[in-house]
Amino acid sequence: MKASKLIKGLTFLLIGIILLANTLQILDWSVWSNLFKLWPLLVISLGWSLIFRGKGLSFIGPLIIFLGIVVGVGASYMGINFEGEVVRETKTLSRGIAIEIEKIPETETAPDTEVAPDTDKTPETETALETKEYSEIEKASIGLNFDVGKLTLGKSTPLLYECISQYRYKEFEPLEKFSQTGKESDILIYHSPTTHLKRGSNNIKNEWQLKLNDQIIYELYIKTSAIDTDCNLSGFNIEKLTIESGASNVKLIIPQYNSAIMIDSGVSNIDISLPKNVGATVNIDSGIGVKDLNANYFTKKNGRYISNNYDISEFKTEIEIDCGVSNIEVSYIDIP
Structure with a gap:
């Protein structure tokens, strides 16, 4: 009996903690959707309590409800519903290479003639021509601003x-700012301010794939x-x-192109691979760090x-x- 009362008290305490977490935006209100899907456990609990009323196993009834709440909250926190899927939205941003340029319509003026005008007809002396011009972009600057997540390219x-994003929370929906000057363009891909960072990156499920x-x-x-x-x-x-980045896990293969690479990070794990037709200079300014550069390929000067x-x-x-604490x-x- 004492165990049964203890579990009932813990159950009400757990429900109160969940409501508090909802109010403080630590946990989504959608957690209740998962919990409601476990309603058959309530029937099982009541049946068990009726069968073993007054007996030593009666505490298992409230325990079933308590464990059901724990499982429902845990699944919701990890972004999993009881269809076995992580609930995510998908959105794709993209731009074409050829951009239409607005142009003022040109006019066509009828040539002057010495023929006497026909009083029955009024000739049109100007005709507007619809014109369209397209400019192919040759160079682009792309900025990616996001709080936390995974990027593949x-x-x-x-x-x-193309930027294909998968995200769990609406705040991580990608937005775009685009501008063009001549054959060059500036693109910024970002998302709204978010309050979910306290949950940890494993729970946020924010993934971007960039195609170039x-x-x-x-x-x-x-x-x-x-x-x-x-x-x-x-x-x-x-x-x-x-x-x-504040913290980063970077796996990078350098372009086969003349380039400059700059990484500014706090706690870092950085793995950089170079194609054999690319020569490199590497300057590392780190706090506590482990550096691994093969002496067969590099000389320090x-x-x-x-x-x-x-x-x-x-x-x-x-x-x-x-970087700060790092493995490079x-x-x-x-x-190939």
Whole structure:
């Protein structure tokens, strides 16, 4: 009996904690949807309590309800419904290469003639011509601003870019700002301010996949609080890449193009791979860090690592890393 009362008290206490977490926006109100799907447990609990009333096993009835609430809250916190799926929205942003340019309609004036005018007809002396002009973008600057999440880059597109995002919370829905000057464009992809960071990145489920065109020259700017990124840039013309992050797990393959790479991060795990036709200089400014640069490929001069193939390489890259506690590995790989 004492155990039964204790479990009932804990159940009411747990319900109060859930409501408090809802009010403080620590836990979504949608948690109750998962809990309501477990209503058959209430019937099971009542049946068990009736069968074993006054007996030693009567406490199992309230225990069933208590454990059901724990399971429902845990599943909701992890973003899982009881259909076995993580609830996510998907949105794709994209731009074409050819952008229509507005142009003032031209006029066509009828030639002067000495023929006497026909009084029965009134000739049109000016005709408006509909004209359209298209400008193909040759260079683009793309900024990605998001609080926390995973970014993958490696697949190509015939468009200027595609950004496919999957997110659990509405605040992470991607938005775009676009501008163009001549054959160059500026793109900013971002989301609204969010209050869900306290939940941890594993619960947020915010994933972006960026696709680029292999004929366009790009500058990429990534700014985030915490990022897990896997970027294979070897097939793209990336002139400049900047990553600013509080905490980061970066897996990066350098482009086969003359480039500058800058990574500014706090706690970091950085794995950089270089195609063998790319020469590199690497400057690392880190606090407590582990650096792994193969001595067969790099020579250290004046605090900077220089690849042994730098002077004869087809392409060159300059890598600047500024981070706190870090694990940094730079190596050469074969690109198929």
